[in-house]
Amino acid sequence: MWLKRLLRIVGVVLVGLVVIVLVGAGGLWANAQRRLLQTHANPVPNVTVERTPEEIARGAYLASSLTGCVGCHATEPYVERPVLDGKPFDLGPIASLYAPNLTPGGRLKDWSDGEVIRAIREGVDRDGRALMLMPSENYRYLSDQDVQSVVAYLRSQPAISKDSPPRSLKPLGAMLVGAGMFPLNNQQPTGSVSAPPRGPTVAYGEHLAQISGCTTCHGAALDGQNIPEGPPPGPNLRTVKGWTEEQLLRTLREGVAPSGHRLSDDMPWREYARGTDDDLRALYAYLKSLP
Numbered sequence: 001m002w003l004k005r006l007l008r009i010v011g012v013v014l015v016g017l018v019v020i021v022l023v024g025a026g027g028l029w030a031n032a033q034r035r036l037l038q039t040h041a042n043p044v045p046n047v048t049v050e051r052t053p054e055e056i057a058r059g060a061y062l063a064s065s066l067t068g069c070v071g072c073h074a075t076e077p078y079v080e081r082p083v084l085d086g087k088p089f090d091l092g093p094i095a096s097l098y099a100p101n102l103t104p105g106g107r108l109k110d111w112s113d114g115e116v117i118r119a120i121r122e123g124v125d126r127d128g129r130a131l132m133l134m135p136s137e138n139y140r141y142l143s144d145q146d147v148q149s150v151v152a153y154l155r156s157q158p159a160i161s162k163d164s165p166p167r168s169l170k171p172l173g174a175m176l177v178g179a180g181m182f183p184l185n186n187q188q189p190t191g192s193v194s195a196p197p198r199g200p201t202v203a204y205g206e207h208l209a210q211i212s213g214c215t216t217c218h219g220a221a222l223d224g225q226n227i228p229e230g231p232p233p234g235p236n237l238r239t240v241k242g243w244t245e246e247q248l249l250r251t252l253r254e255g256v257a258p259s260g261h262r263l264s265d266d267m268p269w270r271e272y273a274r275g276t277d278d279d280l281r282a283l284y285a286y287l288k289s290l291p
Helices: 002-037 053-064 069-073 113-122 144-156 171-178 202-211 214-218 237-242 245-254 277-289
Strands: 087-090 095-099
Touching: 002 171, 053 069, 053 144, 069 087, 113 144, 202 214, 202 277, 237 277, 245 277
Parallel strands: none
Antiparallel strands: 087 095
């Protein structure tokens, strides 16, 4: 008698747990759909970008070096003149994503310059929906001049007619989105942004560290601590104080630290390698200045 009663109780408990799990999963799924479909009323900048040779050259430099656009959007990121024609990303059991084609043959051909700027800086698409994995928390620091240069470069590329398949969230990915553990990037409106004068200075080095996303992998204090969820954690960059300027430049150019340790492929050193000497010296000056 007592055994049957115990089994009945265990059965009720298991059924209750299953119901709780299903209700919780259903709630996360519903919240994921709400977050994915939510629209944001960030105003669109009223700007028309000048496509001068100087602006295009500056934008090409930024896209292929410190901002890392080519790492996600170019199928051949390390050729002399990379084209941001879009490529797939398989996140295993989480999602199948596709960095879109950003040439004039892709979806941007129908976007205004202001809508492109808003997407870069604030992570919001033309319809006001949040973009996935768009590092706008870094790009929001791009100056007005630099973000317009990037748009000028995007418009100057050869038009590649290539569809960008829609993103496909798998059940685990939907659960993570619903729980707020998978990045949907939408930033507050940025307004006008300025940057320090270019040069190998601490101030400009700090600016470059912001737009290139150093804090995303190395932490807000660049000490390898308090890393946001998502990318693999990076080491403490304050140890660079023990390096010479030449050692840092060589490390970023060749992907090998002074100790002989080869940098992980998670570190976009190939993009940094395209930075000018003055820009890399500015980064060194900033890292050297940290307490």
